[in-house]
Amino acid sequence: MSTSSQDISLSRSNIPALFVSHGAPLFALDAGETGPALTRWGAALRTQFPGLRGVLIMSPHWMAPGVRVGTGAQPTTWHDFGGFPPALYQLHYPAPGSPALAGEVLALLHQAGIEAEGDAKRPFDHGAWVPLMHLFPQADVPVVQIALPEHAGPAEVYALGAAVQSLRSQGVLVIGSGSMTHNLGEFFGGAREPAPYVLAFSRWIEAALARGDMAALLDYRRQAPEATRAHPTEDHFLPLFFALGAAGKDLHANYLSREVMYSMLAMDAFELQPQA
Numbered sequence: 001m002s003t004s005s006q007d008i009s010l011s012r013s014n015i016p017a018l019f020v021s022h023g024a025p026l027f028a029l030d031a032g033e034t035g036p037a038l039t040r041w042g043a044a045l046r047t048q049f050p051g052l053r054g055v056l057i058m059s060p061h062w063m064a065p066g067v068r069v070g071t072g073a074q075p076t077t078w079h080d081f082g083g084f085p086p087a088l089y090q091l092h093y094p095a096p097g098s099p100a101l102a103g104e105v106l107a108l109l110h111q112a113g114i115e116a117e118g119d120a121k122r123p124f125d126h127g128a129w130v131p132l133m134h135l136f137p138q139a140d141v142p143v144v145q146i147a148l149p150e151h152a153g154p155a156e157v158y159a160l161g162a163a164v165q166s167l168r169s170q171g172v173l174v175i176g177s178g179s180m181t182h183n184l185g186e187f188f189g190g191a192r193e194p195a196p197y198v199l200a201f202s203r204w205i206e207a208a209l210a211r212g213d214m215a216a217l218l219d220y221r222r223q224a225p226e227a228t229r230a231h232p233t234e235d236h237f238l239p240l241f242f243a244l245g246a247a248g249k250d251l252h253a254n255y256l257s258r259e260v261m262y263s264m265l266a267m268d269a270f271e272l273q274p275q276a
Contacts (some may be wrong), residue, residue: 018270019175022130023130023265028130029087037269040152054101067149068119069147096142151194176241183264199260250274
């Protein structure tokens with residue numbers, strides 16, 4: 001079962017930052033409600049911002065000892081999972097990379113005092129290419145991936161997003177791709193009602209976003225209900241803070257989806273824009 005999705009209207013200023021829950025790898029084939037919502041949003045974005053020149057995306061499936069940025073011109077599609085239907089391994093997302101945009105990202109990180117290195121061999125992991133298949137099915141928008149640093153917490157990841165915030169006024173969509181809830185120990189398959197703790201955690205995050213309570217969000221591990229059950233480890237939640245940092249202060253979350261899959265995977269997706 002899922003909660004309702006909402007159509008959103010894009011701001012006419014900078015490109016919004018975006019948080020997407022990429023769910024399980026099967027999200028590439030089983031789009032539910034969230035996949036079509038992302039496709040509609042991506043089409044609207046391209047109409048409103050015809051100068052869209054690239055995507056910068058963080059996924060928890062690339063964790064590195066420090067900050068790394070993919071600099072390859074044509075990253076391959078990595079099927080970094082096992083035990084799924086053969087059709088999933090036939091999918092490829094042939095979007096180009098952008099060494100030039102990657103260079104801009106590295107320069108902005110360095111200007112912010114953040115040590116970062118390029119990686120020309122890194123492929124697109126499923127935390128990047130699966131949601132992008134829905135957002136931009138034509139795979140014609142250049143994509144640069146940034147690693148989630150090992151041992152980073154919410155504040156450190158927020159700082160990474162803040163460092164690249166200016167890209168949003170220069171034709172770049174900044175995405176944090178993670179999961180609103182991610183307790184795979186409770187994944188049993190089947191279509192069941194959303195677990196109560198999933199809704200409690202997700203709606204607490206939504207309420208904190210609505211009131212602009214960044215202090216509470218950064219301290220979600222202690223303040224949010226069922227936080228450690230929703231995220232036994234933080235990796236799939238931390239990309240939210242990358243999107244928040246890129247969005248800047250006084251932001252507003254416009255929801256694309258509040259779907260819940262498999263009872264325990266909240267697929268929340270929303271754009272982040274300054275308050276009107």
